[in-house]
Amino acid sequence: MAIINAMSENTTTLTTLSKAEVAAFDSIYHQYHHAVFKNICKLVTQHEVAEDILQEVFLALWNNRHKLDLENGAGGWLFVVSYNKSMQYLKTSAREKLVLVTHPQLPLSTAEEEPNTLKDLQLHLINDAIEKLSPKKKMIFRLCRLEGKSLQEAAAILGISPHTAKEYLKASSTFIKNHIATKQATIPAAGLLLLTAYFQY
Incomplete structure (x- = not known):
């Protein structure tokens, strides 16, 4: 799974990760990934880009797993983060198009979250x-x-x-x-x- 591979690159190797944490993450991913992807696609129409954003959302969940209070489930948090990351992409894309038109010689910078x-x-x-x-x-x-x-x-x-x-x-x-x-x-x-x-x- 691409997300699991990304997790290993951003933390340690999978052999040192807690099996319980990975199992919990895997359960949340399978429960919510379809809904999150559908929500992303409401704003981002490019399928491949939407899939990249989906991966970013769940990678953010993994990286923040020790700080989050998911007493009411992960749905609300994933809902908000997927929206923000979709908007971040749209803002960056619009900014890049404007820069390319007005100042094609300038390097492009990514938008802050x-x-x-x-x-x-x-x-x-x-x-x-x-x-x-x-x-x-x-x-x-x-x-x-x-x-x-x-x-x-x-x-x-x-x-x-x-x-x-x-x-x-x-x-x-x-x-x-x-x-x-x-x-x-x-x-x-x-x-x-x-x-x-x-x-x-």
Whole structure:
């Protein structure tokens, strides 16, 4: 697996890594990678680039595994980080195109990542909004948006019709978008409102 290989290059060799940590990481990857990739593709249409960003997201998870509080699962953190890395790519790409047109002789520099304070704010707002949803809407959102389940799969898990599941997802996505937009008015933060692009149903 490319991500495991990248992990070994950025830490020590795999023979010295904790088997429990690798097993836990592997479990999270298999649970969430489909959902994360789908979210990345909402912003980044190039398949190969989206795959590279997916790897960066899970490499960041591995590198930060000892600092993260994943009591509520890894979905929210992966959701936020995949958004930020997608936006980082889009900003860098746009900047590079502008530089190439206006100053083709200048070297290109990569964009800095969003500061941790913004990531924390984004994650807090998402978790806060999710907690305000009704139990079934909360579960539908987590299953479909954070775990990559289809509406049919989520409906079967909750014992409701796919149509009802779709309506719940639509309502929960709209609520969370509005929640973030409202907070944007009182807590201005660059890139915060664009996060709502990830809540299209």
